[in-house]
Amino acid sequence: MLEARQAVRKLKQYQPPLGDRSGLRLDFNENTGGCSPRVIERLRQIPPEQLACYPERAPVEHEVASFLGLQSEQVLLTNGVDEAIHLVCEAYLEPKDQALIVVPTFAMYQICAGATGARVISIPADNDFRFPTAKVMAHTTAPKTRLIAIANPNNPTGTVASAEDLLLIARSAPQAAVLVDEAYFEFYGESLLEYAGQVQNLFIARTFSKAYGMASLRVGVLAGAAEQVQSLRRACSPYNVNGVALACLPAALADREYVRRYVAEVQASRNRLEEEFRRLGIPFWPSQANFVLARIGPSHGDFVRGMKARGILVRDRSSDFGCEGCVRITAGWREHTERLLGALRVTLTEIGWEEKRPA
């Protein structure tokens, strides 16, 4: 009987709770409203014959590169950051290699690195999910360590690593591809993009799924040194990004005001949510992303179900490393946050949070 490679057979299936997602979706860190109206306008103008054509990535890649202040050769558009992760793993990892990740973190690093047959080493975050720079450095060995994947800000914690530490790691492991995943960059504001090209083993990933509200179109960007990006192009389909996404991307880039407004909304919502957790005595981790992780405790399952019954989807993260009893809630448009807070108070009363809260 046909069998998948052993490395693939050993993978745990990543099953995000899609299914019935009716309600206010605060479970996947998406834009809670949608994308720029200019993108919708552009979408409506796509002539039917354009759908019959294979997509042409290069001209849009050129526009994205100039938007980011990079050369076109340094930029690869991908089918979301998910594909960027996949390509980096495919291009650099052999079964004898090691990949380092800091947990808890985004699941796709483990999956894509593990699928190559490489050994994935999970380094626990320091107290309060602080980035464990010293531990990462201590686990990095040449020539074995060939990938270090870091989400900055991190998902599901919303915590960040300093640019200084990330550069130190990249410079001290020239044999490793260091992937800094900046999917939540817009909500944080700090980036390593200016080092793409300067530090030859550094890759920066960005997405249009979050602040830009285009998760369904599946577009991401991978930036790095031109020679490295050239290697990744070899392993990549020329049609990896669909034509509808490519047609809409310039409109999304042009509407800077939309992203600016949304980021301001998210930051205000994040503050509201954190204030409310503080007031209620619910432990949480201050976040630099568009979500907040909070420790509801043993009744986390009842909380998630209670919120769902009130039409609000939030994400149970209690099975992630170090996240026992934790729930992650997306911060989006302020009107959505007000709805969320109403349901949150009623649900906490229903599950008896007051009686169960730690003294």
Ligand SMILES: Cc1ncc(COP(=O)(O)O)c(C=O)c1O
């Ligand atoms: C850290 C991180 N990277 C990447 C992604 C996926 O991005 P994309 O939609 O561009 O594949 C997510 C999605 O939640 C994420 O949290």
